[in-house]
Amino acid sequence: MNRVLVYLLLSGAAIVLQTAFLPHFLPYGFKPDLLLILVIYLGLHERTWRGATLVYALGWAYDVFAGSFPGLHGFVLLGIFLAVRATVSRVNAESSLLLMGLVLLGSLMQAVLTIFALEFFVEGSDFWPMIFWPLPLQVVLNVLAAFILLRAALWGQLRFMPRRRVPGLHKLDSRHGT
Amino acid sequence: MWEWWRKNRVVLLGLLLLLAALLWYSVSLRQQKETSFFETLLLEATGPVQSAFTSLVRSTADIWGSYINLVDTEQQNRRLREQNSLLKSELNQLKEISLENQRLRRLLEFKKTQPVKTLPARVIAEDATSWFRTVVIDKGYADQVHEGQPVVAAEGVVGRVIRNGPHESRVLLITDAASAVAALVQDSRSRGICRGQGRALSFDFVLRKEPLELGEAVITSGMGGVFPKGLLIGHVSSVNRMEFGLFQAVEIMPAVDFSRLEEVLVLLREVEP
Numbered sequence: 001m002n003r004v005l006v007y008l009l010l011s012g013a014a015i016v017l018q019t020a021f022l023p024h025f026l027p028y029g030f031k032p033d034l035l036l037i038l039v040i041y042l043g044l045h046e047r048t049w050r051g052a053t054l055v056y057a058l059g060w061a062y063d064v065f066a067g068s069f070p071g072l073h074g075f076v077l078l079g080i081f082l083a084v085r086a087t088v089s090r091v092n093a094e095s096s097l098l099l100m101g102l103v104l105l106g107s108l109m110q111a112v113l114t115i116f117a118l119e120f121f122v123e124g125s126d127f128w129p130m131i132f133w134p135l136p137l138q139v140v141l142n143v144l145a146a147f148i149l150l151r152a153a154l155w156g157q158l159r160f161m162p163r164r165r166v167p168g169l170h171k172l173d174s175r176h177g178t
Numbered sequence: 179m180w181e182w183w184r185k186n187r188v189v190l191l192g193l194l195l196l197l198a199a200l201l202w203y204s205v206s207l208r209q210q211k212e213t214s215f216f217e218t219l220l221l222e223a224t225g226p227v228q229s230a231f232t233s234l235v236r237s238t239a240d241i242w243g244s245y246i247n248l249v250d251t252e253q254q255n256r257r258l259r260e261q262n263s264l265l266k267s268e269l270n271q272l273k274e275i276s277l278e279n280q281r282l283r284r285l286l287e288f289k290k291t292q293p294v295k296t297l298p299a300r301v302i303a304e305d306a307t308s309w310f311r312t313v314v315i316d317k318g319y320a321d322q323v324h325e326g327q328p329v330v331a332a333e334g335v336v337g338r339v340i341r342n343g344p345h346e347s348r349v350l351l352i353t354d355a356a357s358a359v360a361a362l363v364q365d366s367r368s369r370g371i372c373r374g375q376g377r378a379l380s381f382d383f384v385l386r387k388e389p390l391e392l393g394e395a396v397i398t399s400g401m402g403g404v405f406p407k408g409l410l411i412g413h414v415s416s417v418n419r420m421e422f423g424l425f426q427a428v429e430i431m432p433a434v435d436f437s438r439l440e441e442v443l444v445l446l447r448e449v450e451p
Contacts, residue, residue: 061220130376
């Protein structure tokens with residue numbers, strides 16, 4: 001339960017950063033998708049059904065702050081979460097590079113699922129150019145944000161709670177296991 | 179069969195879940211035109227935090243700007259530097275107030291030209307993603323702001339309200355791909371539909387034979403039922419007449435600079451007495 005509360009607080013912080021903080025520093029409306037990174041982290045370290053429920057709820061909450069289509073991010077983020085769950089049982093999860101790789105693939109998958117959900121279900125609009133052309137920069141931003149967050153989380157853990165264990169973080173630190 | 183089910187249970191249930199999510203999204207697209215309680219709750223809960231963050235960032239940027247301006251001043255005289263810093267900070271604040279004053283004056287002049295009642299609002303947050311174009315303003319249904327109301331700035335059309343809480347509303351900008359505004363060219367009166375393309379707009383369904391010049395003003399036609407007639411949308415920035423086909427490809431540069439949008443006016447339905 002505590003963990004769920006932490007995830008909710010983290011997602012709230014991610015949304016506030018994306019809507020009210022980062023736009024002041026990044027041009028042309030670009031911003032890293034911090035919620036996507038959280039969803040990939042959940043995919044790596046949460047159980048399937050609990051994680052899926054949480055991710056779907058987060059997706060619905062995300063729709064309140066992004067775009068104009070309720071349910072869109074619920075579907076997209078759930079798809080990404082399930083894909084990460086399917087992947088993580090087949091690869092060596094004990095690497096910080098894995099998170100970067102999954103963020104890269106997750107960003108691409110997010111674009112594909114969003115284009116699919118918009119082009120096939122919303123009539124009369126042409127969304128794909130708005131998603132497709134900025135995609136390379138979006139992927140770079142997401143991977144960079146994941147890298148910075150990982151470093152910051154590891155530093156924070158060592159500095160402020162060296163005896164406590166953040167779920168999965170020790171696995172993602174490249175000093176452990178790679 | 180049972181063995182096969184046990185082996186693939188997780189994958190099948192996952193796919194079923196994803197399909198259910200897609201179906202629910204599809205149903206929501208057609209049914210949910212009004213703000214739900216869940217959305218109202220989230221908008222209301224995050225509005226003050228977003229507003230506080232925006233104010234904090236703007237004031238920090240001012241202080242940081244003042245600091246940067248001070249880097250090159252002489253280091254020997256600490257007292258003078260502090261005084262200089264203080265003065266610069268005050269000057270910066272005054273400049274900011276003066277700029278805000280100018281913006282609000284323009285908005286006030288524009289407000290006077292509108293026959294309907296208007297409500298000034300501040301932009302407190304942007305869209306959470308890079309792909310959509312929406313902003314959050316600090317007025318909601320407690321201030322008579324409702325879904326579908328047009329939002330403008332002194333420079334021209336901004337967008338329309340799509341979701342609202344008691345004290346916050348979300349505005350779909352005209353540059354979003356989901357936005358379409360019935361428009362006409364001010365001089366030639368050629369009609370078309372302005373659709374969002376991120377930074378610019380496309381002006382669709384303009385007949386190929388219609389004469390269009392670069393820089394011509396494009397205004398709302400009043401046909402869509404959302405925006406009143408005559409509001410400036412932008413200016414023609416490129417025209418491409420193909421060899422064949424009924425229509426020409428026209429691009430419009432919006433009159434409003436959305437990257438610097440701070441104050442807007444919501445056009446309320448009531449007519450000014």
